[in-house]
Amino acid sequence: MNILMIDSQRVNYVDPGEYAPGSAHQPCRLEVTSRPSDEQLARADGIIAFHSVVIDAPLVARMHRCRALVKATIGLDDVDVEALSAKGILCSNIGSVGAEEVAEHAMALILFAQRKLLDYARHTRQGGWSWRAHTGKVKACADTVLGLIGYGATGRALARRAAALGYRICFYDPWVERCVEGIAQGGTLESLLETADVVSLHLPLNPDTGHLMNDARFSRMKHGATLINTARGGIVDTDALLRALQSGAVSMALLDVVQEEPAPPQALIEHERVLLTPQPRFTANALWSS
Incomplete structure (x- = not known):
């Protein structure tokens, strides 16, 4: 059995070659590449593709023996599932991969914004040294409503962390009827937007969620x-977000994903109330060692 692992970031995996000789399992041959050749794709019985690899119809057409493809991500928004199905190739994702790490990153972004750390850092960089620079503008966790749009593995992981700090938590998820943990209150999307001091996105990207955060929703x-967006960049309409920042409807946007990756528009990069991070949530040692 030939397994092909595709990783465009050139992570240094160890190629085990053939393993389990003489066992009840069929020996596998593992190949690792960042740019699969026609020969590699043609002889692969199974494929593992990492998060930055796009599985489109032309790539699928080069698969001749493949019977299963695993995308080592939560979402399948960059996978042509129909093309795979047409060739009889089973497709799967890893539904909870990195959920804890993404939740930790989101929590860090929330606290960064809540404690006005960017403003205080700018204040001291300009020669100031007064905690009174933003007196009254820092809201206590217990007085803050955190709204989670999407209450899957990542949303729940963030809710647990935020609850420990005293946040009042509400969520919207059409697939979740109630919060079994008892730490978050479900409701409509409209009620969440109207009441949440912090809105954090934890959704897959699909036709229903693309540009979910548009002018109407920001209003x-x-x-x-x-x-806060640590989910998928395409959930947020960038132009609408910039207008919301300009009007003050949104005080600050902390984005770990943008729809224009890997080259965000300069208007976002240079905006004084926007913090961009290049998805460092996936650098946790525990995640890579697992």
Whole structure:
């Protein structure tokens, strides 16, 4: 059995070659590449593709023996599932991969914004040294409503962390009827946007969620709320977000993903109330060692 692992980031995996000789399992041959050749794709019985690899119809057409493909990510928005199905190739993702790490990153972004760390850092960089620079603008966790749009593995992991700090938590997820942990209150998307001081996105990207955060939704948000996106860039309409920042509807946006990756628009990069990170949530040692 030939297994092909595709990773465009050139992570240095150890090629085990053939393993389990003489066992009840069929020996496998593992190949690792960042740019699969026609020969590699043609002889692969199974394929493992990492998060930055796009599985489109032309790539699928080069698969002749493949019977199963695993995308080592939560989402399948960059996989042509129909093309795979047409060739009889089973497709799967890893539904909870990195959920804890993404939740930790989101929690760090929330606290960064809540404690006005960017403003205080700018204040001291300009020669100031006064905690009074933002007196009254820092809201206590217990007085803050955190709204989670999407309550899957990552949303729940963030809810547990935020609850420990005293946040009041609400969520919207059409697939989740109630919060079994008892730490978050479900409701409508409209009610969440109107009441949440911080809105954090934890959704897959699909036709229903693309540009979910648009002009209409930003106008429904509690004025001056903070937006956190560690999910998928395409969920947020960048132009609408810039307009919401300009109007003050959104006080700050902390984004680990943008729809224009890997080259975000300069208007986002240079905006004084936007913090961009290049998905460092996946650098946790525990995640890579697992």
